Amino acid sequence: MTHDRLGIFANFHLVSDSTGETLAGVLRATCAQFDNVMPVEHSYFLVRSARQLERVITEIAAAPGVVMFTLSNLEHRAQLEDACREMDMPCVAVLDPVLDMTSRYLGVEMNHRVGNPRKLNAEYFKRIDALDFAMYHDDGQQHVDLAVADVILVGVSRTSKTPTCVYLAHRGVKAANVPMVPGVPLPPEVFSKDGPLVVGLLISADRLIHIRRNRLASMKETRAGSYTDEDAVRREVMDAQKLFEREGWPTIDVSRRSIEETAAAVLNLLADRAT
Incomplete structure (x- = not known):
């Protein structure tokens, strides 16, 4: 030490x-x-x-x-x-x-078996299916079969939607994510009252600006436009919050949350919905 x-x-x-x-x-x-x-x-x-x-x-x-x-x-x-x-x-x-x-x-003795064997059981295939689903429905690429998702995450760009969906998939949860892009309407499947659980991901504007600027710097991208413009970003964040409130969707503030913490909050919302 x-x-x-x-x-x-x-x-x-x-x-x-x-x-x-x-x-x-x-x-x-x-x-x-x-x-x-x-x-x-x-x-x-x-x-x-x-x-x-x-x-x-x-x-x-x-x-x-x-x-x-x-x-x-x-x-x-x-x-x-x-x-x-x-x-x-x-x-x-x-x-x-x-x-x-x-x-x-x-009242049972331990078997002292080496842990975590990779068994090809129903639970294993469920996770693989959920991972395929998350990749196919990543970033709003496909609207097909959105209705069979367990949960749909909605948020502006850089709110950790993709890694959260992947983490949830490893828990056997079919998670899709749909980005909020200014001027682009969300797919109608998201607004179905009898559809999957929809969760809005919130983030503070200052935190989002910081994340986006770091993202562009890592890509050596100099053209930012409205992506990192403070006024534009604040409008994005405000519009997202207004939409979530209007639709009555549960929200999670990811400003200072890890992926694991966000996923845990989603699992809790799913559990609450199931009861």
Whole structure:
């Protein structure tokens, strides 16, 4: 662990016999609770043999830090925990508290199976179908079959409609998105009272101008026109808000939300509609 003017740099070793997605998420959530902490992530995924684990332990010894793991094999767990104890290094099995509590509640022993196998079951194909749907109906490209969407996201350009739809697709939700373009009417399917849930994405004008200018800069585009003109952008934002209020659509302010937070809010709206 080192300190400098930027903050604290700390090694985090993520050891998993699966894809490591759980550990990566836990690490992000953990570091978000500390100011000026810069995690140096060391990832060791699909670790399923003693020889692989020995190499991991050697690398951990070379860069002391926090060790977080999800290992189902009991011998491998003991091997890693013993090594960390000898090196006086903090080591935690991040899922143990939840698994232990669930096991006690259910009265069922854990199977110690490696997590997240990619099974070709109905849920898997549902996600693939939802992803295809999101890509086909991205940015208002196709109005065909909009009525079979679970949700339609409507918003001005650069309100994270596409990545939110993709994230929702990975949760098995058929999400389409329709952009609000000045002078271009929205498709009539959006206004169907018996149609899918329509969610309006709001954003502050100042935030939108900042995002759009950064977008143009990354593309080395010098011609901006009304796309980043302050007055024009404020009119876009105001027109969107008026439309959402007039139609009675639920809204989500994405000004300072992550994609995951926006998607979670959409899932909550879908759940509320289903009850």
